[in-house]
Amino acid sequence: MNIFRFTGDMFHLVSILLLLLKIYATKSCSGISLKTQELYAVVFIARYLNLFTIVISVYNSVMKVVFIATSLAIVYYMRWHPAVKRSYDRDLDSFKYQFLVLFAFILALFVHDKFTVLEIFWAFSIYLEAVAILPQLVLLQRSGNVDNLTVQYVFFLGAYRALYILNWIYRYFTDAHFNGWISCISGILQTALYADFFYYYFISWKTNSKLKLPA
Numbered sequence: 001m002n003i004f005r006f007t008g009d010m011f012h013l014v015s016i017l018l019l020l021l022k023i024y025a026t027k028s029c030s031g032i033s034l035k036t037q038e039l040y041a042v043v044f045i046a047r048y049l050n051l052f053t054i055v056i057s058v059y060n061s062v063m064k065v066v067f068i069a070t071s072l073a074i075v076y077y078m079r080w081h082p083a084v085k086r087s088y089d090r091d092l093d094s095f096k097y098q099f100l101v102l103f104a105f106i107l108a109l110f111v112h113d114k115f116t117v118l119e120i121f122w123a124f125s126i127y128l129e130a131v132a133i134l135p136q137l138v139l140l141q142r143s144g145n146v147d148n149l150t151v152q153y154v155f156f157l158g159a160y161r162a163l164y165i166l167n168w169i170y171r172y173f174t175d176a177h178f179n180g181w182i183s184c185i186s187g188i189l190q191t192a193l194y195a196d197f198f199y200y201y202f203i204s205w206k207t208n209s210k211l212k213l214p215a
Contacts, residue, residue: 001059002170008163009063015156016070022149023077028087031150033139034078035097039132041071042101047125050118092142095135104128113182123182130186133157133193140197141213151211155201158194161187 023029048064077084108124136154140146164187171178197213204211 002167002174004163004167004170008160008167011156011163012160013063013066015153015160016067016074018149018153018156019074020070022147022153023074023084026149027083029078029084030087030089031140031143031146032078032088032153033093033095033136034075034088035093035095035135036132036139037071037074037078039097039100039128039135041068041075043125043129043132044068044071046121046128049121089139089143093135093139095138097135100131100134101128104131111182113179126182126186130190131193133190137193137197144212146211146213148210151201151204154194154197158191158198161191161194165191 019032022032044064044067048068051061051064051068078088079085104127105124107127108120112119112123133154140150140154165184168178168180168184168187171180200211200213
């Protein structure tokens with residue numbers, strides 16, 4: 001465990017807590033992509049199939065449970081909670097995410113470290129996470145004006161991935177047996193998807209104005 005990974009994990013956790021706070025406090029999921037949240041639920045379930053078979057540390061196991069539980073809770077609230085689901089922007093959240101799942105799974109079948117069930121699903125989760133934010137970013141562009149909690153959620157989610165790149169660089173120079181090329185390439189792609197958002201986030205911060213993404 002290094003400072004980059006730990007900080008990245010904390011940023012990831014903060015992003016989820018901000019999203020839960022938005023849903024709980026406002027009873028609204030306006031501006032949030034259900035499709036992205038469902039993709040993240042699939043990502044965590046596929047990645048942590050080894051939850052009860054491989055225990056690396058208490059910290060690792062707790063984080064696995066937290067990410068699975070919170071992602072499923074968010075999907076539940078957006079799909080079935082009477083007050084929350086009424087605010088869901090179904091017409092704006094129309095990204096064809098099935099193609100992302102299919103692409104990630106086919107890629108995992110051919111590009112993986114080992115041809116085992118757990119390794120294929122792990123690779124699938126890495127590839128899918130790299131593009132899971134796309135429905136959310138498209139929804140933000142279509143909606144234009146974004147509320148502050150949603151903005152902070154996306155910012156911390158992007159910052160978490162950027163910090164993980166620093167984590168991989170650090171491990172490359174300090175871990176003689178580091179072999180994370182799949183994670184590195186996917187993580188760089190995922191962080192690049194946030195570039196446009198980060199640009200307008202910086203502009204809104206600099207001008208002390210509300211973030212507005214171009215349609």
